[in-house]
Amino acid sequence: MSEQETVLEMNEERMKAEEQERIIKQTAKELEISLKQIRTTVTLLDEGNTIPFIARYRKEMTGELDENQLRAIEERVSYLRNLEERKREVIRIIEEQGKLTEELKSSIVNAVKLQEVEDLYRPYRQKRKTRASVAKEKGLEPLANWIWEQPKQGDLNSEAAKFIDAEKGVETAEDAIQGAMDILAEQIADDANIRAWVRRYTFDHGMIRSEAKDAEQESVYEMYYNYSELAKKMPPHRILAINRGERENVLKVTLEAAPEFVYRYIAGQVIKGQSSVESVITAVIEDAYKRLIAPSIEREVRAELTEKAEKHAISIFAANLRNLLLQPPVKGKCVMGVDPAYRTGCKIAVVDETGKLLEVAVTYPTPPNNKKAEASAIINGLIDKYGVELIVIGNGTASRETEQFIAELIAERKGDELAYIIVSEAGASVYSASKLAQEEFPDLDVAERSAASIARRLQDPLAELVKIDPKAIGVGQYQHDVSQKHLEESLKAVVESAVNHVGVDVNTASSSLLSYVSGINATIAKNIVKFREENGKFTNRKQLQKVPRLGAKTFEQCVGFLRITDGDNPLDSTPIHPESYDVVDRLFTELKLSLDQLNTKEAAAALEKLSPEQMAEKLDVGVPTLRDIVESLQRPGRDPREELPLPIFRTDVLKIEDLVPGMQLQGTVRNVIDFGAFVDIGIKSDGLVHISELSDNYVKHPMDVVSVGDTVTVWVLNVDVKKGRVGLTMKKPANLA
Template identity: 55%
Template sequence: MNDQLIKNLSTELKIKPEYIKNVLSMLSENSTVPFIARYRKEQTGGLDETQIKKIEDEYRYLENLEKRKDEVIRLIEEQKMLTKDLKADILKQTELARVEDLYRPFRQKRKTRATEAVRKGLKPLFELMLKQDISESDLEKEAEKYLNEEVSNVEDALSGAYDIYAEHISDNAQYRKVILREIKNSSLLISTKKKNAEDEQKVFEIYYDYSEAVKNIPPHRTLALNRGEKMNILTLKFEHNMQRIEGYLSSKVINEKSKIAKKLNTVIEDSLKRLILPSLEREVRNGMTEIGESHAVNIFEENLKSLLLQPPLKKHMILGVDPAFRTGCKLAVINPSGTFIDKNVIYPHMPVNKKKQSEKIMLDMIKKHNISLVAIGNGTASRETEEFVSELINNNNLDLPFIIVNEAGASVYSASEVAREEFPDFQVEERSAVSIARRVQDPLSELVKIDPKSIGVGQYQHDVNQKNLSEALDFVVETVVNQVGVDVNTASYTLLEHVAGLSPQISKNIVAFREENKGIHKRTDLKKVPRLGPKTFEQCVGFLRIIDGKEPLDQTEIHPEQYKNAKKLLETIGSSIEEIGTDDIKMKLEKLDQRAFAEENDIGLPTLEDMVKSLIAPLRDIRDQYDTPLLKSDVLELRDLKPGMKLSGTVRNVTDFGAFVDVGVGQDGLVHISQLSNRFVKHPLDVVSSGDIVEVTVMDIEIHKKRISLTMKKQ
């Protein structure tokens, strides 16, 4: 572990060096991020999962940077060209690209015009030019000395020397640094439509004749431009202040007494247009793309986190409906535990149109299973199915709410190996109906079965690095699952494998073990699960809850390593372990001098604070602090909306330019960023998250375009 890197990281992240050192040490010992965040707060100063992951990623980058610096120094030293100043310059760099710039003159080059000129023996002619004390006529005479089988005339000799000079200028790290800064600060990016390009939906219309300063282009626009270019609709190019850039290079390359200034200006122009600018433009575009991708991934992360943290609708018998026209609406009933109970199919729509029969089948299922909530997928035929269900409820005077469920990714789950294992004899659509019902009952447990990229809450998700996106989203899922906790006796292996320390195989072993033993009755039973060793047990056990087990503390977030202290705490306040979660124990713990108890029992104050919270509310669920989904009892249509109408809605997706809100008309409305609040909003995520219940006012409706403009501003 490099103390200097830790010091640098401490300055950058504004985190104490000892906390960073402790985090890195624990990670090196195979401790997981969720475990460190939850159960090692004293060693980290209470860092959360995101901060711990940031430490891990940044330290790895700095390590790789130092390795590359050492390698570059070694490679230059081997050429016996390493100077004290150059070494110092390499060592002080904080970006890999700048290290590569310093190495550029010494790198073994592929075949270039300059390397070919050197091979032909023209380097001495370039070195003569470098002194700039020879006239053009004398230079031409000197060039005659370098004619050979491959260099047939003076023009070829001079041309080769110019090529070497152009590359020499291009290899100068300082020149590149200044010009790069100039591009970032002053250059424009120009976008035009390609001739004969097909853009039927005019998706990229605003970029057909567009220009903007590089420094002002927002991340989402970068990705949009990249996509248009990739689809051969747009042509992108830079517009630079060439007078300033050429003026700068001339002042650096051409000395006051130069006798070949005119020739050198031509060399400078060639070096810029052929070598420097294309290279730096690529670097700028890559940097913009990297920022754009990182930003898009962050938005996806926030949306996914909000979606996974939606509160479960517990204690409901739910009828899930997967709408369709020709193949019929698939129905599936699940009980409050998520267990499948019954299924059927109805044909209330054209072309089959068996509406009366469909009503009878659905009504019978509602009454037979005492259904308390209907969940309708928002895919094809959703609107018509919603009307059918609403009419059935009203005609039969049922006190039965329904909810529209975003079924993005349901088809992915339904065709997956996980779904086939759960319901081997079901049709794909029947599995979807079960999944739709479960998404309402416990969104987290159901959504973890699906690739996060298929859940439909991203922006430009197909335009970003898929490996980075997958890693980021997997981290979000892991963080949320561990923050919520898992009932080890009901969780699927797909949910268990996201628990800290658990692999897919160990998760399957846990499910097999509980089936063989008719449940897991205490946390220590997990030690008997095949391949679940001491380190894995330490990492996972605090996140696995056992409800109504033999040890009351097993239902809490308290780690078994602290059970002794927890029992001592109960003894101190005069309560029994059976009283945890009662009002009486809450009153006693509120009077406790926590600092004194912590000091007397050698327990960290953060750990004690978490222990107290768990004893007061052993089954607490962080999802309870979020808005519960909106339930409906009637149907609105797009044509029912009028400007000025006030509605409640659910935020479905958040983008850079605003939030899409489901107001129950089958088409999400857009609250533009300028309409999110009466105050200035830097980014929509500062105001709303996916799953939020918000009050909106209709501003405008374009029925033919299916566009709804909404505002959240207070009127």
């Protein structure tokens, strides 16, 4: 390597280091996390470690940053790295044009938003044909420069007459002046400082206005037919609603800011004092704003508002999905799943307590067939044959008629410990038609697979729901109106987080579930299942290293989240990582216990008395790691979901006609949105608890009070039987207080 090449390489390395340091400092400043924590996290991520692994097993290194903080760092660093790449590209292009100054380069290098870089690059970007570029081709740039200097003396018409050239299309002095004004308007519109100020002003003071394209047309957007609101105060769900109305060609939407303030600001930046061309400069300012700046700034601000609204909607969807995935499993029960329908009949699937399919059937208790006696005989026969304790009904078509039939059947079976529950079947049809469902149930038709999925959803919501595209689960709002790429990334992260939080039994998990485990992709997940089928159950975690494509790095990332019950080593059933097994050995030696005593009263008592801080020093291990180890040893094999209350099981039907204001009910939160929560109280449609009815205290957002899956006490506020709507409150009525 030549000396020159060595110098170039060293310069490149130095620039990369400076760039990395800029990114780390900017991320630390924005997220208010220490430089050391950011630097360590970035290094760990760059080494190929996953966020669940870092959050659980590298707490000492990151200062106990949680998953949300780690994801925020990952997201921001990725953005800033892309930004640095764009800066390099812009600097290169301007430099090639011979127009790069040190001041401009410094401004680009120090920009912290992509928009700032694009504003600085705007004057140098190759443009399509514009009025200004045409005027420049006609040789009018010198006249524009003369006007821009704003001479105190001089006659504009006389100066413009010098540029008359019929061959170039400049017939008159007025043509020349107009061309020069077009050049100056574009120059003002391309000024980065002016654009930044106008964008900020429009965002802070602009009004969103919407009106109907056809005021006579009935639609769900009628409240927006003549609507206006300060843009920055518009809640996310309203922004997404008017966007959809505009997209469906029902609404015309504009963003308007008072132009006189903008003119005044630009004039302050442009006008140097009294001059012979002041009126022309004033006209140029108005043209620059109305024709060039306002339309593009309106697009940019609306795009920013939409991006924020989408981010909010995705965060709500993600939080709802996580709560749904972490619903407690209903274990140890033989379950009957029912996929209700009218003409094609209700598909029945019975699964044992492990989720194994026992039998399927079809019954026709609903209209138009109404074969209730025959259906009763079939269902009663299955209940008796397999000892069914719980019937799970999907909430789709014919759900309530099926519920009525099942409730009557339960009432007739006096003395049975039999109950039913209605569950959301969102996504069940997507799963049933999938390749995965075909592999799992090759001999069943689509509806029968759906019934089996509905039954299993109650037994283990997480294991069943991971088989479905998260977008199809339906616990959000406006999920079809947001960036599908961002939605998919966010929901995948939520599923990954939930799966690793709970842990996975490597001997029973499907490849779908395994593919969400830290470090494991779809190919490795299938290889684990294939290895298990060919070699029998895993008896220790070390055997995972024999799985094809599961290398050392993957093993390190995944092994702590994979559980082996009744294996060779009791620690394999805990979240303790094998890298810490020697810590457990030394800990038990200090406590004068053997590993065989795990789960005994002696071990529990010794662990309860232990001081993690003192013992960590003795064992030369980090306090957070030891704390996690002790917690895992105190409750080996614990499922964190089991601490949550079980869903509400029912034995009789409630109809909307039965409801009266003031009636107290127990319900399950099905969805949480910006303006309230929908609660299943056992009738056909979920009731709405408006945000104002969630608490006696001020509620900033419904998620501060309720989550999907919560069991809540509600009181009926109002009932609209015709529309099938029920208003609920969680505020205890005064007469009951």
